[in-house]
Amino acid sequence: MSKKDKIQGEALISEQDNIQDVQNEEVAEEIKKEEPTAEDLIQAEKDKFLRLFAEFENYKKRTSKERIELFKTAGQELMTSLLPIVDDFERALNHIEESPETEELRKGVSLIYQKFFNTLEQKGLTKIEVSGGDAFDAEVHEAITQIPAPTEDLKGKVIDCLEKGYKLGDKIIRYPKVVIGQ
Incomplete structure (x- = not known):
């Protein structure tokens, strides 16, 4: 081997040693970076705890809100099934003739109806009041049909209410069925 080759070989070995030393230092720094301190671990666990606590x-808030909503509308199915009975009572009261012989019958049916409806009101049922001339609102009313408006000012407004609507709390359980003018 020539002296020049020998010097180049030594330089090459020296250069490889320097590269390896630099690589070893980088690995040592990475290891130091990967090993968290006790304070870092404590902070990470605190963060996890706070997130879990907030979640x-x-x-708890969501389930309590859902539970309150459930209690408010728990009787919805029962109330919906009782509404045809209320309608029948109202029809009976409208069709009982007001003659002296049927006055007692009318009073009796009226008392039963009032007691029944008051009990439903105590449980949260309320009527949706609709009268002729009210503005039609598709979110509150259910339009059954349209008829020519008797006057110009009744166009697009409620002409007649065929079936009353009811709410249970704030939720509409039956929409009032109305006829609107066109």
């Missing part, structure tokens, strides 16, 4: 608080 649990949100869960």
Whole structure:
């Protein structure tokens, strides 16, 4: 081997040693970076705890809100099935003739109706009041049919209410069925 080759070989070995030293230092720094300190671990666990606690608080609020909503509308199915009975009572009261012989019958049916409806009102049922001339609102009313408006000012307004609507709390359980003018 020539002296020049020998010097180049030594330089090459020296250069490889320097590269390896630099690589070893980088690996050592990465290892130091990867090993979290005790304070970092504590902070990470605190963060996890706070996030979990906040998530649990949100869960509690959501479930309590759902439970309150469920209690408000728990009787919805029962109320909906009783509404035809209310309608029948109202029809009976309208069709009982007001003659002296049927006055007692009318009073009796009226008392039963009032007691029944008052009980439903105590449970949260309310009538949706609709009268002729009210503005038609598709979110509150159910249009059954349209007829020519008797006057110009009744166009697009409620002409007649065929079936009353009811709410249970704030939720509409039966929409009032109305006739509107066109």
